[in-house]
Amino acid sequence: MTASLAAPAKPGGAKTRINDFSIQVATVNGSGSQTANTVLLRAIFQMGVLVSGKNLFPSNIAGLPTWFTIRASAEGYVARKASNEMLILMNPETAKEDIAKADAGALVIYDEPLQLDKLRNDLSFIPVPFQKLVTASCPEPKLHKLVKNMIYVGVASRLLGVDMEEAKKAIAKQLKGKAKAIELNQNAAMAAYDWAMENLPDQDQVKVVRDNKTQGLIIVDGNEACALGALFAGVTVVGWYPITPASSLVETFIEYAEEYRKDPKTGKSTVAIVQMEDELASAGVVLSAGWAGARSMTSTAGPGISLMSEFIGLGYYVEAPGVFFNVGRTGPSTGLPTRTQQSDVELCAKCSHGDTQHINLYPGTMEECFQFSYDAFDLAERFQTPIFVVTDLDLGMQNWSSKPFAYPAKPYDRGKVLNQQQLAEAKDWGRYKDVDGDGICYRSLPGTPGGKGSYFTRGSGHNEYAQYSEKPEDYVAVVDRLKRKYETAKTHVPTPVFRTLGSAKGVLAFGSSDPAMIEAQDALAAAGLKTDYLRLRALPFTAEVDAFVKGKQVIYVVEQNRDGQMANLFRETYPEYATKFKSVLHYDGHAIDAKCIVDQITAFEQK
Amino acid sequence: MTTATPSAPTPSAPTNNLGFSKQDYVGSKSTLCAGCGHDSITAQIINAAFESSIEGYRVAKYSGIGCSSKTPAYFLNQGWGFNSVHGRMPSIATGASLANRNLINIGVSGDGDSMSIGMGQFVHAVRRNIPMIYIIEDNGVYGLTKGQFSATADKGAHLKSGAVNDFPPIDPCTLALELGCGFVARCFSGNPKQLNTILKAAFAYEGTVVLDIISPCVTFNNHDASTRSYKHVKDHDFPLHDLGFVQYSEVEDVEIPAGQTEVVTFPDGSKVAIKAIHEGYDPTDRFGAMKAIHESMAKGEFLTGLLYINPTQPPLPQVLNLVDEPLASLGEDVLKPSPAVLDEIMQSLM
Structure with missing residues (x-):
């Protein structure tokens, strides 16, 4: 071939x-x-x-x-x-x-x-x-x-x-x-x-010959698209620290906030934006603002996520909402700070010590950068947990043409928050009681009057009533419920996008690999190898992903890192199908191109 | 869980302006060592909040990790607590205080939590003038990990084991002054009257209050060779002044005697009356305060009291020009721009 x-x-x-x-x-x-x-x-x-x-x-x-x-x-x-x-x-x-x-x-x-x-x-x-x-x-x-x-x-x-x-x-x-x-x-x-x-x-x-392919399209970069998503999602507290390639996300947000987030009568701001002293402090601001009822976010890259990881574990365990944008670059360490990579997959999936699992969103287009950023705030408040929006330098800082963004008409989902009256009426309320069986508990916000609903948030062991506990059964009950909550997320996160040509052979990519994957899929088909393409858009894996994994003979997992991190997540999640996953990798700091995908899949097929 | 309504009337229990008794300001039972200085501080927080008629539901209590950081569970059960990660209490206070500017913020930290692992966050929170009372329960050792030196331990200080500290101490108060903090105080946990008055003044202050409270560790740092033992601190405690605090609600009823009393008035009308003991100490003179503290430290003394006060520094929500309503209460109607705005932005990108 x-x-x-x-x-x-x-x-x-x-x-x-x-x-x-x-x-x-x-x-x-x-x-x-x-x-x-x-x-x-x-x-x-x-x-x-x-x-x-x-x-x-x-x-x-x-x-x-x-x-x-x-x-x-x-x-x-x-x-x-x-x-x-x-x-x-x-x-x-x-x-x-x-x-x-x-x-x-x-x-x-x-x-x-x-x-x-x-x-x-x-x-x-x-x-x-x-x-x-x-x-x-x-x-x-x-x-x-x-x-x-x-x-x-x-x-x-x-x-x-x-x-x-x-x-x-x-x-x-x-x-x-x-x-x-x-x-x-x-x-x-x-x-x-x-x-x-x-x-x-x-x-x-x-x-160049005049054509009509760009009528009504915009040119935008992913950081701006994400900033706009946050703007429309009504973010109210931003704690951040400059880092390439993530800075322009908040900086663009600041420009829009100047224009669109001032009270028209008083000129006062409806969003607090603070450049913190480091990423640790940024994470603290995001989680505590979320805890206190604000919609909060930060924007960073891999080194920043590493620094935030202790706090992110706290956010997961105490169940504080917040949106963490990770605009990926080439690691490890300082790496190639102005080059692209998808090498924080495992970091964001399981950020922090102990058993942790996080909801991750992987936008692959400019429209998704906008929409998923908007959705991330809903998910953060619904699931009371840190949400990662994972992009990379290629999506975040490069110029992309796109359809104009559709207005996000869906009302905000502020999640399970009890107000003064609901707290007064609640019987035997406990901050960490799973009343609905979906792993998501009802929370109260600091400053709620009426004398009900106060509780003590702690990163140490706690029971359903947020009381300090070292009892094995209390600990296990909480972490098992958190796992249940993660299961619930499977029906709330974006489902994959399919591009199927009718084949038992699967290809799987996510985020900025999408354009190269599409081109490669066409080239492979032209050369006689049809594939079905699943573009993954979120963690946890949804039922559609399950079905794809079960149904294919082989799945080429295309990603921009050395170790095949996404393929590793798949092997771990679907151990019975572990041998199906073959890694197609690109990790030299340049954005992935179609040829490297075609060449690697062709080589696998010729084996 | 406490109730909003004042506790069941006990004939003898006095109540405050809100009708609450002191019992409404307590927390869970302390699990610290018997005789710990921190418990005396907790008691004064309860007293001051009660006497100042603080609305408990508005209180947010923050801490990091360590013995000190356990204490927010021991006072004000009506409030919300957030015991976070080691050294990061200031950023927790920052985010929550921005999310809801109506909160009354109390951070409790220790010398390890604030002067070692959390030094960066301490410094920057003070620079930003977060609206909070920042208490450092300062004993010179790491209690919860069984007695290692902290960064406020004096050079040459001995541990019980005989180990000697080779490094000079960091002083939270002069550091806070250097950073422009508008309310800097040092107290001794063994002087409840002074601490009580300063805490009441702190509740009335709008920005960051740095309150370094020397609080002996009875288990690991109370031996004869210690410079943070209860006896040593008591012998070397030099109160600067007799303090009186008059809350804005009582100003008209209280007469402050004329004479050698200096009065500092807060924006809400509350007044601090300062009657000097230490000749020539002016708590509104920042550089003079730094000099006096350094001189006293060189002599191995603890100058205690209101070290510095500037009642009019704008706190962070004011600097950021935030709307008056808590950001956390803003709804979609205020926060979400209209379709016309999105259309305008899309046009600009075409």
């Missing part, structure tokens, strides 16, 4: 790749290239072509190499593609290596003085006099550095056939409100476009 995926166009190849290519831009971190890259991405998007953008950036403020990849796909594939049809090389330090790695036939736009054209003879070199063009288009020398990157926007637009009106519109959107900057950047891009029209031969390897 051979599956063909995104082979680069050969020089002189017969077919033009229309709306189906990847561009990689190599620049220096801190040079302002992010604006130019976003403009190029948006301009193509505005041409009606589906695009995704991935910023591969270093852990550095300025000076180190950074790459940005724009993928256009007529088929709607938005995963990272390992091969690139166009390179834009702006960084002298990496140019030679970038050339060495280039796919044969690629177009290479580069700064003329770099003299890259002698390095290989199987690439199409396009030297551009960047400095000359900047000098001519921008009268103020001190601004040259700022607009230099707009030159490649103009040149690439010309070569790809992107309408310059769209590029100008994208510049205006990106630099909203800064009239002078808009003018300068538009002039530079236009000057470069005109220069390219006059001086560069056209090419027919890759082209």
Whole structure:
């Protein structure tokens, strides 16, 4: 079986790749290239072509190499593609290596003085006099550095056939409100476009042709989508600590809260946001605010979850609600802090010492980042426990096109909370009594008047009435009930999404692996291997997951970590089917691509 | 479980302004060692809350881990308790006090809980001026793990076993002053009158009260060579002043004698009357207070009393400009933006 995926166009190849290519831009971190890259991405998007953008950036403020990849796909594939049809090389330090790695036939736009054209003879070199063009288009020398990157926007637009009106519109959107900057950047891009029209031969390897695939779509990143979910979920207390790649989730929330969470009459805030001294304190704020009846959250990455884990065990055992966003990055330790991975699966599933099990949500799309964030607050209050929303850098910080988010019309579920009157009427109320048999008890909130409902919350052993107890039967009753509660969650968490082609062979992925998995599933099918795809969206595993596991001969579990952590959870949960699970792994810090999935599954199948 | 309504009238039991008797402010039976200084502190918390007519249902009690951290179970059963993890009581108080700004927050910690494992949280809670009474029950040892030195133990202090402490102590009071705390006091668990008055003043204060209470550990740190033994502290306790506290509700009925009495008035109208014993000590002078405390510590004395008071520092909910209603009580009608807002945001992302 051979599956063909995104082979680069050969020089002189017969077919033009229309709306189906990847561009990689190599620049220096801190040079302002992010604006130019976003403009190029948006301009193509505005041409009606589906695009995704991935910023591969270093852990550095300025000076180190950074790459940005724009993928256009007529088929709607938005995963990272390992091969690139166009390179834009702006960084002298990496140019030679970038050339060495280039796919044969690629177009290479580069700064003329770099003299890259002698390095290989199987690439199409396009030297551009960047400095000359900047000098001519921008009268103020001190601004040259700022607009230099707009030159490649103009040149690439010309070569790809992107309408310059769209590029100008994208510049205006990106630099909203800064009239002078808009003018300068538009002039530079236009000057470069005109220069390219006059001086560069056209090419027919890759082209953008107007389409209608992006009508009504938005461009958003997952952190913003999660922040919006929290905004609509009515979060009232946020305790957080900065960490890449999670900071922008709270920072974006802060911007929205400034606008939408002020009392219109008094200007006072309906949300408390405190940047804490560390992740431990953030976790303490989240759980105690939840305990006191607020909707609370924090946003962090793996190292932060590690620091929070003692508190998360407390939250689980005393049954305090709170939402914990984990925007995953490459671990262990500091690892590659600006690269992506799905390597906190087991950490979040069982965070803390002792026997703990947590509800985890794995959004795989921007709409789900929004909706699951909204739902997480309901689940936290319903189940009175820490809820993890697990994304990663790829979902959280990269640009994704998406349908606009649907308004979450479902009313808030504030869970089993007894008010003053209910407490007065309750007979023999106990904070940890399982009245309904679903493992979820009725709680009271501090400050409830009337003299009923006060109790003592403790991380030490306790009985149904929240009294200190070291009795074996009391301890066992509580932890067994917590397990029962987790069972109840199976009917409340998001069910999986299926993409079935009618096969006994299963593939299973979650979160940011979805786009690559879809593309790989299609490629495998085209090569003769049909699969049924289950996209997992939550822990605990629901009945649909049970049925899938039971029904398939083999299940390829696709994930972005070294150890096959999700596959491990499956083997542990379904020991009788343990040999069904085969791990398909990708963990080098780049987002997963379809080719690596196809290659690994193909290799398994050939065994 | 206690009842909201005042306890069954016992003819002899006096009641406070709310009609509650002192019995309504007690908690469960203490499980600490007989004679523990912490139990004396618990007794004064009960007395002060009773005398100040504190509404028990509004009280939230927080603690970390250690002997001290067990004590919130021993007072104010009408309130809600949260015994959390070691050294993290301040963040628990932070979150809950933001969730419900109507709560009356009492944190009880120890010298190990606050000055070692929880130093970071102590420091930052004080910086933020969380609305809470932050009590450090300070005995210089880890009691619950059987007598190791804590970070407030004096350099050269001896354990019962003979082990000597090689490191200088951390002083919670000068540290709190350095961090800008607006109410810093030190007491001795063996001086109930002073502690009672300071606790009543603390209940009236809006921001963080740091209250370091020297509380001898009768089991592990009460031997002759200890600098935290009951006898040693009693012999080296230098009260700064005679204190009187007049709650806002009583201000009109109480006459504060003129003369050498300094009066500090809180935003709610309550007054602290301070009659100096220690010549020239001004509790509204932060730098002077630091100097005096350092000098007394160098002599091995404990200056006790109201070390520093600034009645007008805005607490965290005010700094964050939060709505008056507790955030925890806000409903979906207030919290959830309309479909038009979502539409507006979606348009901006197109």
